[in-house]
Amino acid sequence: MSLTPYYNQYHTQDSTNYQSYAVGYYNQSVASQLQAQQRPPVIIAVFGKTGTGKTTFVRNVTNADYEVGHGLTSQTKVVQPAEATIEGRKVTLVDTPGFDDTHLTDREVLKLIADWLKYTYDEGTRLSGLLFFHNISSDRMEGSALKNLHMFRQLCGDHNLRNVVLTTTKWSVVNEDVGLRREKELIQNFWADMISKGSRVDRVGNDAHTATNLVRTFFSNPFFVPQLQQELVDGKPLSQTAAGSEVSREIRKIRAEYKKQLADAKAEMEQARTKESFERAGTAKK
Secondary structure (H helix, E strand, C coil), rough: CCCCHHHHHHHHHHHHHHHHHHHHHHHHHHHHHHHHHHCCCEEEEEEHHHHHHHHHHHHHHHHCCCCCCCCCCCCCCEEEEEEEECEEEEEEECCCCCCCCCCCHHHHHHHHHHHHHHHHHHHCCCCEEEEEEEECCCCCCHHHHHHHHHHHHHHHHHHHHHHHHEEEEEEEHHHHHCCCHHHHHHHHCHHHHHHHCEEEECCCCCHHHHHHHHHHHCCCCCCCCHHHHHHHHCCCCCCCCHHHHHHHHHHHHHHHHHHHHHHHHHHHHHHHHHHHHHHHHHHCCC
């Protein structure tokens, strides 16, 4: 049985409607692409200590093909941008190493971030927002977490804190009541000043849905220049920027602690030698 008569019947009756539909669909598609091209890109840098889920978040949004760390050793050794398109909008997420990196010193980490910020500024690229990640399963605010937070504030600048979302992660591995208590402590104690200056608080799960929703909150953000980026553009040496000065303070603090520990160890050794000498003297008299 030939299908030609049926095809001819369909073609003669519906070809005009089909062509009109195809042209309309094509025009709509072109218009949508042009509109997407006219929209400015969304560029978000992600900060936080090692193990807070920065790389996982970036991969969940962009499907970027790089390794995610699951232990104490950091995987992000460079500043890694990854791109995605969300609702026709070009999005770039920038994964950064933490200031407690297992392979890089704090100065090296800051240099990597500074070089990227300077390069993107020279290329005409501006940031839409900053994310700071904190692992809610951590039972206390460790020294390394505080260091990352202090460094982040110096890099960002207080006048830019309205462009920051303080983000808790790893909710799936902690009891909800415990997580809520820790989140409250973060908000009331460690993040209170940043929140008062405009920073928002949010949560993100280990899934593409919540990660993408978090990215969408930056779609209407105006572009801005972080403090470190502006200082570099103004010609300041990295060591004299607010972030560079913070690194230097941390190094001086570590050196002072090391000297104290060394002095204490020497004092203990001297005390042990003195005690041993007295004991020997007493034994000899007997």
